[in-house]
Amino acid sequence: MIHSKHWTVSAVHPQAVPFAKTLSLPPLVGHLLLHRGFDSVPEVQTFLHPKMSDLHDPAQMHDMTRAANRIVHALQNHERIAIYGDYDVDGVTASAILWHMFRTLQPTLKVIRYIPHRLEEGYGLNKEALQKLVNREVRLIITVDCGITAVDEVASVVDANCDLIITDHHERAPTLPQAYALVHPRLTESGKKTYPFGELCGAGVAWKLAWEVARQWCKSDKLPTEIREMLLNLLPLAAMGTVADIVPLLGENRTIVRYGLAHINKTPFEGLNALIEASGLLKRAIEATQIGFVLGPRLNACGRLGHAKEALELLTTATGERAFALSQHLNEVNQSRQIRQGEMTQQAEDQILQAGYQNPDTRIIILQSREWHAGILGIAASRIVERFHKPTILLQQREDGFSTGSARSIENFDLHGALAQHAHFFERFGGHAMAAGLTLHSARFESFRETMMAFATEHLAEEDLVPRLHLDAEVQLTTMNLATRAALQAMAPFGRMNEEPRFLLRKVILKGSPRVIKERHLSFVVRQNGTEARCVAWNKADAWAHLPDGTVLDLACTLDESHFQGQKSTQLTVLDLRLSIP
Template sequence: MLTSGQGYSRGTVSESGGPRGAVGRGVVGWWVARRAPMGGAPERAPLVDRILESRGITGPGAASFLDPSLKDLHDPSRMPDLDRAAARLFDAARAGERIVIYGDYDVDGISASAILFHTLRHLVPGANVSCYIPHRLDEGYGLNEDAVASLADEGAAVIVTVDCGVTAVGPAAVAKARGVDLIITDHHTPPATEDLLPDAYAVVHPRRPGSLYPFGDLSGSAVAFKLAWRLATLACGGTRTDEPTRALLLELLGLASLGVIADVVPLVGENRVIARFGLSRLRGSRFPGLSALIEASGLSGGRVEAEHVGYRLGPRLNACGRLGHAREALELLTTATGARAAEIAAALTALNDERREVERRITEHAERLAVEAGMTTAGRRAIVLAHEDWHQGVVGIACSRLVGRFHRPTILMQRHGDECHGSGRSIDGFSLHGALDACRGHLIGFGGHDMAAGVRVRADRVRDFAEAFIEEANRGIAPEQLAPALTFDTEAGADELTVAAAGDLARVGPFGRDNPKVRVVLRGAVVIGRPKLMGATGEHASLQVRHSGRVMRVVAFSWAARLAELPDGVRCDLMIEPTINRWNGTASVEGELVDLAMPPARE
């Protein structure tokens, strides 16, 4: 049955209110224009110009946005301590000192580790460099004191972290006491003041206190790429590199793009440049393991896009770190070749299938518990749950599923003995890190940022922590925030959505956080016939609509039940994401349905 909060009405909001900028309500959530509707006919400016204008990109900046250049990347030396870090690593590599790259177990950390590994081995063949990835369950996230001590005992002279370490005061003290030069490279939330930074040989972070670096939202892999770039120019004795080194840097952009996209950092500025050029390097990569992964993911036949990284490559690389140890994913991106690369890629695919099944069970169980606990109501605006049967490495993904369904911050933990370990995800406008900080008295520890975090709590404090966190959520989340705000760029006519126009819209990408897929609203579209079911289980649907003189196909994923009674000939407003469908050598534009609303009845 088709139901909605209220009909979409251009430029108006009902008395029930809505988030700032809302122009109405559809079946799924609030409809929010990026900027106030311009008024007038949709044809008043080319569609891509209106899209860019809605995102605040106008004038000369519009052309450079559509066609970014590697020259848009900032000089690595502008990042604090980066030159010092590069010099120490290069000297250590040439002197044969043992260098250990200490990474995180997710895609960002693995790809960052691979970037530095390949760089050092290229610049100094035979360099004594190895990688260390902590075990997610046994060691937890980040640099830990025991690992530092063990690496020091094994002869490490330099430890360089990637994607972790900016708050690791204790491990830094251990490294210093053992005579190890610790170089920290990270992108997570740094301490507020410089005196709270770890006492390390170098702390490379675009947002560390006192930093003047122009772009603070780099991923861990992007920070590692900046360090690799500086190592390359240092080795080549100037601002330019030799051709083999330049070729390597271009290949490393592919690895950096994996972390940029999979870690869901803002896909703007330098991150977008790295993603745009890095994605183009993935198919046909010179790294055998990466090529094997692409083959195992069914992507060898065409260009690899951002969504392929997010939904195919990234989950496979993450799977072993979630269910076991990430060493095989690291091996795949560093040393694996030939049959070994294919073997690892196939194993990661199998592990990812297992992960998906574990995720499904946890998500369904957590949904039931959340409903039973009243955590899906307006009076309790957060979900905090723990269970001994949940896998600690998978609860973070299950959190994302619950946030998607109930649109409220969610923390899920595995209870193991006297402690619970888990992950949290949030919604826009509510800082998960800030709420955890307010509840720190109930926690053993936590870390992360506004949208995602890891957490540890004593099992006997879970109930108290849950109530305290829900209280923070109730204070910080308005009732209207419990429905998603669906932002669209502009109103459009179906006649504007040509293949050529869709090609122009693709240049707005790569798409991701802070640079989402283009969304347009078709007002007053007329449904032709009844929706047709799609998919093996019939949960998806497609429908034909007529708008501005053109008939257009709209695909509606997971909408079959809601569209079952949509009558032929009804007029409705559609929010869609235009896509190009290629079939049998022909191309056409169709829409992927985001939301639907029935216009208010006229009196």
């Protein structure tokens, strides 16, 4: 059965053709740029051709120079330094960026790298870990991608003869920690914003700090070749963190990712090279999509099922056989993650169907199980949202009497706000409108579920449960070729707030029956007026495999390319389809 989303499509922009002609671009690209708010030639040129010289001076960021000077002092005096990171891709790449820069400036210095265990320690700073570092005579701790809300944790070591520099990009609490320096792109001085771009991720902030440390070390804006080249080599790591953390791919983020992707196959980091090879990307141009769906999940997997320190080792000290072994290990762990995620998602779907939660009178899905792995709950919740388009909370019922889990939401339902209104249920919770984490006593689960279901029924209408898909343009199949894709790549990298263009194709004819790939995916061919195109549809085998030869369809898709057997060809990735109305 086909359950199509609600589609909307942008009308042809009346100025698309003359605007595109002014820019020497195809009309389709002009149409896309205008609909995305780029309506002046200088604005478009800046967007399409970002320059490293457009990056803002890192010294403008709150406490940046103070932090850099303290780090330089520690490097010069061979103080024991620790980098305290987070266990996701952003935290791991941010940690690696600072490690490489410190070792470039002071090659003999041993820098401690610390990442907490996701399940045993949880997110962010914890007092026990900080005290262990202090006991190892660490005199400077630099956090990356965490710490801006760690008021009590920072206070626990404030008198321990150890300085803390917090670098973070997450939302602050009303009270800031009393650290030596707080490096954050959205902090203000006397109520005024100091840094022009507030959307950097943790790795972006770390890269800016590495740049400022290099300048303070050299006492000059003009850096020696070795240091300048290291900053360029670190851009791929910053790009990986930026894409994986799903921050807006505009402004500085766009510049970091554009240049990072251009250098990702040219770095001296053997571990990164081994990961690229193990992922089957060695001879391909790596795009943001490959970071988001190939490299990123491998780095994340060991943090979900084991310890992210292995991913950090791969991106820092690993060379030769060790780099090869770690990259293969990350592949295997990711495969295990995929299997366990699939099993968990299927179990959740079975519970949903048995309980009737798929029906529109149920506006939120809340489930728990003793069998589920806490490190995969967030991904599984996302898959449930994709299928049922309802806010979803999945929890692991632990042996200690608590249930801990992850939540994902849909538009029109502020998940964090909903949890905040029922904060009395939780031992702790946090997150934002679309994603959250929570812990509560297992004994309170049923009461919590009933309360949240009533709340969702009150705040979500039935029409909110219909997924919406906005399409950028209606096109003919003849337009969907490699030349068009090459023209669209001028707008890349694609990601949040610069989404990959989505197209509407009406009245294409299915040629043959869809072929099922790996039990879940589909491959099929469509034709229109003598033109044919290969299509893939991920995770749609159950819904669309039954379609017969000759079915007339409308497709919502993106324009991609296949590299099957080394041959490059056009491929459409189908996001949704519906039977065409005669």
